Amino acid sequence: MAAITMKKIVKRYGDGFPAVNEVSLDVRDGEFMILVGPSGCGKSTLLRMIVGLEDITSGEMLIGGKVVNKVAPRQRNLSMVFQNYALYPHLTVFENIAFPLRLAKTPDDEVQRRVKETAELLELTEHLDRKPANLSGGQRQRVAMGRAIVRQADAFLFDEPLSNLDAKLRGQMRTEISRLQRRLGVTTVYVTHDQTEAMTLGDRVAVLRKGVLQQVGSPRELYEEPVNLFVAGFIGSPSMNFLPASVDGASLDTPLGRFELRDDRKAAALGGREVVLVGVRPEHFEDASLISEEKKAKGATVHARVDVTEWLGNEQYAYVPYEAPADLSAQLRDLSRELDGDQLRTQAIVALDAASTIKPGGESELWIDTAKVHLFDPATGENLTRDEEHVARLTRLTDESRDAHRKAQRGD
Numbered sequence: 001m002a003a004i005t006m007k008k009i010v011k012r013y014g015d016g017f018p019a020v021n022e023v024s025l026d027v028r029d030g031e032f033m034i035l036v037g038p039s040g041c042g043k044s045t046l047l048r049m050i051v052g053l054e055d056i057t058s059g060e061m062l063i064g065g066k067v068v069n070k071v072a073p074r075q076r077n078l079s080m081v082f083q084n085y086a087l088y089p090h091l092t093v094f095e096n097i098a099f100p101l102r103l104a105k106t107p108d109d110e111v112q113r114r115v116k117e118t119a120e121l122l123e124l125t126e127h128l129d130r131k132p133a134n135l136s137g138g139q140r141q142r143v144a145m146g147r148a149i150v151r152q153a154d155a156f157l158f159d160e161p162l163s164n165l166d167a168k169l170r171g172q173m174r175t176e177i178s179r180l181q182r183r184l185g186v187t188t189v190y191v192t193h194d195q196t197e198a199m200t201l202g203d204r205v206a207v208l209r210k211g212v213l214q215q216v217g218s219p220r221e222l223y224e225e226p227v228n229l230f231v232a233g234f235i236g237s238p239s240m241n242f243l244p245a246s247v248d249g250a251s252l253d254t255p256l257g258r259f260e261l262r263d264d265r266k267a268a269a270l271g272g273r274e275v276v277l278v279g280v281r282p283e284h285f286e287d288a289s290l291i292s293e294e295k296k297a298k299g300a301t302v303h304a305r306v307d308v309t310e311w312l313g314n315e316q317y318a319y320v321p322y323e324a325p326a327d328l329s330a331q332l333r334d335l336s337r338e339l340d341g342d343q344l345r346t347q348a349i350v351a352l353d354a355a356s357t358i359k360p361g362g363e364s365e366l367w368i369d370t371a372k373v374h375l376f377d378p379a380t381g382e383n384l385t386r387d388e389e390h391v392a393r394l395t396r397l398t399d400e401s402r403d404a405h406r407k408a409q410r411g412d
């Protein structure tokens with residue numbers, strides 16, 4: 001096992017464009033690190049530089065404390081699982097898993113033992129004599145994983161390994177990968193563009209945008225304390241709503257109505273600004289008629305016209321279109337496009353209790369939990385209300401729970 005350290009890693013392809021730009025990232029020994037970002041942001045390029053399949057333009061890559069910039073892929077002792085499993089169709093499942101051991105001229109009795117152990121772990125024992133063509137997508141995926149873990153590599157690297165599976169299988173494999181990684185405790189870097197995978201799999205998540213690292217933190221930190229608009233918009237589904245607001249003292253005039261910030265720290269963040277973007281997650285809205293007067297007083301109530309509702313049984317979504325100033329709505333549309341979304345109109349998406357009887361068409365009273373809103377600088381995208389104390393608490397919490405989890409897995 002080994003830690004992976006990246007120091008100001010840059011990759012320029014032939015056209016001079018930096019696909020990866022000054023990325024510095026520490027993956028701890030045994031850690032499960034996720035690299036996430038929209039398509040084309042440089043995730044695969046970064047992973048390929050770790051493995052050695054791509055030259056590093058500048059910066060240093062260290063594995064287990066040693067600089068590996070010039071070390072051949074074979075000598076790095078890493079295992080990679082690709083999106084298209086790359087199984088050998090003419091070989092049995094057994095020989096597919098055994099392949100890296102055969103390549104390393106491992107004695108046959110050891111090959112037998114290790115492949116059987118690995119097959120056991122991945123529940124492939126009864127399929128060892130079959131050929132890949134006769135397996136389901138999920139089984140093929142497990143064979144590819146088996147080939148990666150049979151080798152006792154210092155680290156596992158995954159490049160979107162689940163993107164060819166259907167949604168249900170993806171969910172199952174996600175849980176399996178998570179279990180397996182914790183059991184083996186091997187340093188893992190996992191690339192995905194899927195924010196659900198990012199949030200559920202990793203100890204920490206690194207968010208990339210156009211080759212530049214935006215934020216590294218626990219899933220909860222990214223969700224609750226994003227550093228900027230990009231991370232705030234990328235993490236969470238449905239996305240955080242961004243409402244343009246003009247500032248008047250501690251009051252905000254938004255397209256959904258005017259409300260006041262009661263939190264002094266948040267009000268102070270407005271300091272002298274005329275315009276901000278107010279970030280409100282869908283679940284921080286509620287049907288005002290469903291909450292107590294006491295709770296109501298802790299937030300703000302606005303009047304809004306809902307145009308569509310979607311009832312899902314356990315919750316429901318309401319869509320609230322609004323008019324935004326032209327310059328800001330152009331900016332929000334650009335952001336939405338970059339986040340792989342394609343929002344046609346400026347609208348807020350609001351999660352309501354399933355019991356809400358708000359009807360589309362009329363005017364509705366919506367409550368906003370103003371203690372949970374974020375304020376962003378519209379020019380730089382910076383989160384003006386990030387709470388460093390809360391971040392420190394979250395970091396402590398996730399470190400503790402990971403250590404406890406690992407201990408339980410090892411059984412000591």
Ligand SMILES: Nc1ncnc2c1ncn2[C@@H]1O[C@H](COP(=O)(O)OP(=O)(O)O)[C@@H](O)[C@H]1O
Nearest residue numbers: 013014019037038039040041042043044045046
């Ligand atoms: N071999 C290559 N030659 C030139 N440009 C490339 C090459 N591979 C990737 N790129 C470019 O580098 C950027 C990052 O690509 P990639 O790392 O594949 O992104 P991701 O895996 O996040 O989708 C993209 O703009 C892509 O077009």
Ligand SMILES: [Mg+2]
Nearest residue numbers: 040043044045
């Ligand atoms: Mg890729």
